[in-house]
Amino acid sequence: MSVAHTSRPAEGRRFSLLSLFEAMATPHQLDRYLELVTPMVTVRDLRAEVVGVQRSTADTVTLTLRPTRQWRGFRAGQFVQVGVVIDGVRHTRCYSPANAQSSTDGHVELTIKAHPDGLVSQYLHAQARPGLVLDLSQAAGEFTLPSPRPRRLLLVSGGSGITPVLSMLRTLVDEEHVGSITFLHYAYTENDVAYLDELRALADANANVSLVLAYTDQEAGGHLHGFFGQEHLDAVAPWYADAETFLCGPPGLMRGVREVYRELGIEDRLHTEEFAPAATPAEGEAGGAVSFTASGVTADNSGATLLEQAEAAGLHPEYGCRMGICFSCTTVKTSGCTRNVRTGDTDTDPDKAIQLCVSVPVGDVALDI
Amino acid sequence: MFGLSLSFLPFVGGADGPRNAAPVVLSHDQVEEIGRELDALRDRTVADLGAEDREYIYKIIKAQRGFEVAGRGLMYLGFFPPAWIAGVGALGVSKILDNMEIGHNVMHGQYDWMREPGLNSRVFEWDTVCPADQWKHSHNYMHHTYTNILGRDRDIGYGILRIDEAQKWNPYYLGNPVYAFFLMMLFEWGVMMHDLEAENVIQGKRKWRDVKPLLKGWWRKAGRQVLKDYVIFPALTGPLFVPTLLGNVTANLIRNVWAYSIIFCGHFPTGVQSFTEDETAEETRGEWYVRQMLGSANIEGSPLFHIMSGNLSHQIEHHLFPDLPAHRYPEMAPLVKALCEKHGLPYNTGGFFKQIGSVWAKIFKFALPPGLVSSDTPPGVIVERQKTAA
Numbered sequence: 001m002s003v004a005h006t007s008r009p010a011e012g013r014r015f016s017l018l019s020l021f022e023a024m025a026t027p028h029q030l031d032r033y034l035e036l037v038t039p040m041v042t043v044r045d046l047r048a049e050v051v052g053v054q055r056s057t058a059d060t061v062t063l064t065l066r067p068t069r070q071w072r073g074f075r076a077g078q079f080v081q082v083g084v085v086i087d088g089v090r091h092t093r094c095y096s097p098a099n100a101q102s103s104t105d106g107h108v109e110l111t112i113k114a115h116p117d118g119l120v121s122q123y124l125h126a127q128a129r130p131g132l133v134l135d136l137s138q139a140a141g142e143f144t145l146p147s148p149r150p151r152r153l154l155l156v157s158g159g160s161g162i163t164p165v166l167s168m169l170r171t172l173v174d175e176e177h178v179g180s181i182t183f184l185h186y187a188y189t190e191n192d193v194a195y196l197d198e199l200r201a202l203a204d205a206n207a208n209v210s211l212v213l214a215y216t217d218q219e220a221g222g223h224l225h226g227f228f229g230q231e232h233l234d235a236v237a238p239w240y241a242d243a244e245t246f247l248c249g250p251p252g253l254m255r256g257v258r259e260v261y262r263e264l265g266i267e268d269r270l271h272t273e274e275f276a277p278a279a280t281p282a283e284g285e286a287g288g289a290v291s292f293t294a295s296g297v298t299a300d301n302s303g304a305t306l307l308e309q310a311e312a313a314g315l316h317p318e319y320g321c322r323m324g325i326c327f328s329c330t331t332v333k334t335s336g337c338t339r340n341v342r343t344g345d346t347d348t349d350p351d352k353a354i355q356l357c358v359s360v361p362v363g364d365v366a367l368d369i
Numbered sequence: 370m371f372g373l374s375l376s377f378l379p380f381v382g383g384a385d386g387p388r389n390a391a392p393v394v395l396s397h398d399q400v401e402e403i404g405r406e407l408d409a410l411r412d413r414t415v416a417d418l419g420a421e422d423r424e425y426i427y428k429i430i431k432a433q434r435g436f437e438v439a440g441r442g443l444m445y446l447g448f449f450p451p452a453w454i455a456g457v458g459a460l461g462v463s464k465i466l467d468n469m470e471i472g473h474n475v476m477h478g479q480y481d482w483m484r485e486p487g488l489n490s491r492v493f494e495w496d497t498v499c500p501a502d503q504w505k506h507s508h509n510y511m512h513h514t515y516t517n518i519l520g521r522d523r524d525i526g527y528g529i530l531r532i533d534e535a536q537k538w539n540p541y542y543l544g545n546p547v548y549a550f551f552l553m554m555l556f557e558w559g560v561m562m563h564d565l566e567a568e569n570v571i572q573g574k575r576k577w578r579d580v581k582p583l584l585k586g587w588w589r590k591a592g593r594q595v596l597k598d599y600v601i602f603p604a605l606t607g608p609l610f611v612p613t614l615l616g617n618v619t620a621n622l623i624r625n626v627w628a629y630s631i632i633f634c635g636h637f638p639t640g641v642q643s644f645t646e647d648e649t650a651e652e653t654r655g656e657w658y659v660r661q662m663l664g665s666a667n668i669e670g671s672p673l674f675h676i677m678s679g680n681l682s683h684q685i686e687h688h689l690f691p692d693l694p695a696h697r698y699p700e701m702a703p704l705v706k707a708l709c710e711k712h713g714l715p716y717n718t719g720g721f722f723k724q725i726g727s728v729w730a731k732i733f734k735f736a737l738p739p740g741l742v743s744s745d746t747p748p749g750v751i752v753e754r755q756k757t758a759a
Binding site for chain 2 (some may be wrong): 027029031033036124321327352353
């Protein structure tokens with residue numbers, strides 16, 4: 001209590017000085033001045049500097065980030081958005097920190113798999129080096145460990161989906177959690193397992209942690225082979241009904257686990273985090289649904305422009321020229337694929353500003369109106 | 370009953386009056402070819418956007434912020450006249466760059482493709498009293514969609530001036546040069562009040578209900594601008610309050626005169642055509658392009674001049690491609706000009722003094738009743754339109 005009291009006047013002084021500087025910088029934000037001097041000095045914006053780069057497998061890179069002081073930390077299993085400039089354009093992607101939420105150095109550790117078509121992941125895999133400054137969002141997401149911690153835990157991951165559940169494992173070990181933890185990880189081969197040495201060391205050092213490695217493309221070595229099925233579950237966690245399961249991985253693994261849990265009637269014990277890239281629908285497809293998330297309205301995609309579809313759904317988004325020149329109707333597309341009728345270009349990036357009057361949805365699209 | 374019929378709908382310049390030469394006639398096919406070629410030019414430029422454009426705009430932003438900081442700093446030496454003059458100059462340059470090459474262009478969405486939160490058309494604000502959202506309505510939408518269409522484009526005379534022969538004269542317009550002078554000096558306030566449509570409010574055509582949200586925006590935006598330039602920065606120089614205040618007023622004045630002059634050169638020099646609503650109903654993309662070219666005028670000058678005018682010296686290219694980064698207009702201009710020459714279309718350009726001179730000549734001329742002045746409407750361009758008969 002006394003700490004709070006003594007620090008208040010100082011904070012008040014800082015605040016008023018900050019507002020004076022902000023008034024002087026108006027109408028621009030102070031960070032728009034500061035970033036020109038050095039990108040890591042900001043008053044409002046959260047950024048992060050790459051301080052460590054490690055390429056542990058052929059197609060993954062592990063980045064250690066030092067966030068600016070605005071960083072509020074994260075809970076194991078949450079994700080952050082990372083922004084990076086590639087050929088003049090800032091691209092943003094979601095990644096889950098892999099380090100323990102309890103780590104005290106304030107760093108964020110991301111392990112990124114370079115997908116063949118992944119612009120950002122390819123760039124970071126090839127180009128990331130210490131000193132690179134990235135945009136960072138505060139952590140978000142509900143895929144977290146409950147408090148108090150469950151007595152028994154099954155952590156299941158596949159490929160690069162390892163990061164949020166590894167963060168959970170590291171957090172639990174840090175907390176000296178006494179319950180049993182089974183870590184089941186799927187990879188093509190042993191060479192594709194990120195963090196292999198660390199996983200083995202954690203399992204060796206902690207009697208309550210058992211590591212199960214499952215390989216889908218390798219027949220020798222490891223503990224299990226092939227894809228997830230009930231036999232895998234029976235083999236590694238026969239007590240599954242008495243545990244909480246946390247799952248993150250590619251769509252095939254997610255489907256497989258969900259199906260088994262549904263058949264067993266224990267879906268409520270399964271917690272998942274999806275990391276599937278937006279699918280690019282086939283040419284000429286006009287199906288799907290348009291969700292106007294801020295209004296809570298959903299309508300079938302009629303194939304018309306998003307402005308017309310929004311109006312047909314009874315909404316009144318702002319618009320001007322209705323021909324793509326005035327930008328009055330620019331709106332954030334939160335997810336899905338759209339096609340620009342003027343250029344024919346398709347866009348699958350999430351959280352992108354699009355012009356409603358010249359964009360048509362291709363499959364499911366969600367808009368923030 | 371319904372069918373296609375070929376009809377002539379002329380795009381005529383000004384009102385009826387004697388013509389010096391025969392008008393240019395553009396066939397429907399020519400118009401569509403112009404549309405295709407301009408679309409192709411647009412596509413080539415869009416495909417080429419990248420890191421260089423990002424570096425360019427950040428270079429301009431750095432220069433602008435540098436001039437601003439230098440200008441504010443020099444005010445602390447405001448007791449020494451050369452320092453005061455240098456400070457005012459730096460601040461004036463900063464405000465011009467902020468409004469023209471940065472603000473105007475960013476708010477057109479020219480840099481939205483960079484997905485940089487600080488350069489996004491939806492959230493950008495500029496160093497002037499007009500709130501960005503109101504300006505985007507009056508400018509990006511009203512002016513750029515309905516360029517030079519009488520009765521639709523409120524930039525024709527801004528509801529204050531008679532700047533086109535087709536605007537009906539009345540005795541109020543005798544004050545035309547005086548109104549223009551005050552508009553020039555107080556340009557940022559004029560821009561702010563543009564969306565109000567004051568003459569419609571006075572005539573009772575516009576309701577208080579429509580106006581109220583505008584006033585709130587003014588209070589918020591202009592309040593902060595005034596506080597910054599006329600209270601906070603002068604106060605920060607302590608005993609130099611008055612010189613700093615006068616310096617900031619002068620810098621705003623410099624920006625006003627410059628912005629007004631560049632903008633008036635964009636649409637009002639001799640030779641620019643205006644259009645009627647009937648002529649432009651249900652335009653094709655090609656026809657829209659042609660109207661934008663005929664309704665705009667360029668200013669010739671050095672690269673520095675183009676930067677200081679926000680590349681609005683390439684008003685023709687800007688009106689064809691309002692959402693492409695403006696620093697690309699100089700490289701596009703020769704191609705647009707060649708396209709005009711190929712089809713015999715006028716490409717209205719000239720030095721700054723020629724263009725601004727003809728603007729002021731118009732302001733004086735159109736102050737007088739039509740009977741007292743000669744009509745020297747340039748040859749218009751007639752566009753053959755294929756129109757669906759109802």
